[in-house]
Amino acid sequence: MKEKINKYINDINNIVISNPVEASSFKNKYLTKKGVLNQLFSEFKQLPGAEKKETGQLLNKLKILAFSKLETVENNSKPNKNKEIIDVTLPSNYEEIGSVHPLSKVQENIVNILKKVGFSISKEREIEDDWHNFSALNMPQNHPARDMQDTFFIDLNPDILLRTHTSSVQIRHMEKHKPPIRIISPGRVYRKEDISARAHCIFHQIEGLYIDQNVSFSDLKAIINYFLKSLFGKDVKTRFRPSFFPFTEPSAEVDIYWGLESESDYRITKGTGWLEIMGCGMIDPNVLKNVNIDADKFSGFAFGLGIERITMLLYQIDDLRLFFENDIRFIKQFQKAF
Ligand code: DAH
Numbered sequence: 001m002k003e004k005i006n007k008y009i010n011d012i013n014n015i016v017i018s019n020p021v022e023a024s025s026f027k028n029k030y031l032t033k034k035g036v037l038n039q040l041f042s043e044f045k046q047l048p049g050a051e052k053k054e055t056g057q058l059l060n061k062l063k064i065l066a067f068s069k070l071e072t073v074e075n076n077s078k079p080n081k082n083k084e085i086i087d088v089t090l091p092s093n094y095e096e097i098g099s100v101h102p103l104s105k106v107q108e109n110i111v112n113i114l115k116k117v118g119f120s121i122s123k124e125r126e127i128e129d130d131w132h133n134f135s136a137l138n139m140p141q142n143h144p145a146r147d148m149q150d151t152f153f154i155d156l157n158p159d160i161l162l163r164t165h166t167s168s169v170q171i172r173h174m175e176k177h178k179p180p181i182r183i184i185s186p187g188r189v190y191r192k193e194d195i196s197a198r199a200h201c202i203f204h205q206i207e208g209l210y211i212d213q214n215v216s217f218s219d220l221k222a223i224i225n226y227f228l229k230s231l232f233g234k235d236v237k238t239r240f241r242p243s244f245f246p247f248t249e250p251s252a253e254v255d256i257y258w259g260l261e262s263e264s265d266y267r268i269t270k271g272t273g274w275l276e277i278m279g280c281g282m283i284d285p286n287v288l289k290n291v292n293i294d295a296d297k298f299s300g301f302a303f304g305l306g307i308e309r310i311t312m313l314l315y316q317i318d319d320l321r322l323f324f325e326n327d328i329r330f331i332k333q334f335q336k337a338f
Helices: 002-014 022-033 036-045 049-077 102-113 144-146 166-177 217-234 264-270 284-291 307-315 330-333
Strands: 127-129 158-164 181-190 202-212 237-243 248-257 275-283 300-306
Touching: 002 036, 002 049, 022 036, 022 049, 036 049, 102 181, 102 217, 102 275, 102 300, 102 307, 102 330, 127 248, 166 181, 166 202, 166 300, 202 217, 202 275, 202 307, 217 237, 217 248, 217 264, 217 275, 217 300, 264 330, 275 284, 275 307, 300 307
Parallel strands: none
Antiparallel strands: 127 158, 181 202, 202 300, 237 248, 248 275, 275 300
């Protein structure tokens, strides 16, 4: 009998159980009522007393081996038991929450201020054609004003480009809508500039366009002053300087007096305390003609402002590049500011 038991021990040691079917046939063979173990135990009872001790020990070894074999197989085939235990008293996984980018926040503030006086948002494409970015805005081929804006062309096709300003939205919108028009358009613009603390090849603008009957320069001034007071506070000092843009006539640039309290103020305003905030003007009748709006009946104004510069001043950020690096240590500093 000992030989028989040893043979089973050997069998079990060599057996490989790799799936539930094999496990259940193992169980059937060794551990059921009529299985090997029970049969051996019945045989064992009939043994003469002298043989019982050694054979009994061997039989126990076989029993333990058979059970432990099955147990390890069952444990391995179960999905990890420990992982399934849910301890509801443990603190949950802490997911780090991002924060609003300062440019998004300032853009949102500006948009909200202008929405209050009836402007609605119009968004347009960033990949533009020559007509919408230049020609229709009164900048025909070879117009010197094109040199002011170094352009990224796509596939060396001089007709397709990354818009250099949001003024292209004026044309797209006027082609599709008739006056009265009162829109703002925030968005990204692109220029082939060397990247430095003061310049970047990507930046953000907000364009405004207002067209109706009898719109005058004083309407433009009123809206701009309302806007600047809402954004920078009631006491902000502003000035309109005559300027030139091909798509407006007359044109102006608007400055605010920010002061020179910090080193950042000094750098951002180039030591003057004044900061140019936007360009604006009355829409040139040629532009209205280009989009089939009757320039004798309608007039309007437009303005365009850069979001980066305003944000730099408001939050004392000296280096434009910080806006685009998405370094969480930079962005996080504004979590509390808003
Ligand atoms: N598009 C001009 C620029 O990027 C800014 C601008 C000036 C927009 C005058 C206007 C405007 O709408 O009337 O430099």
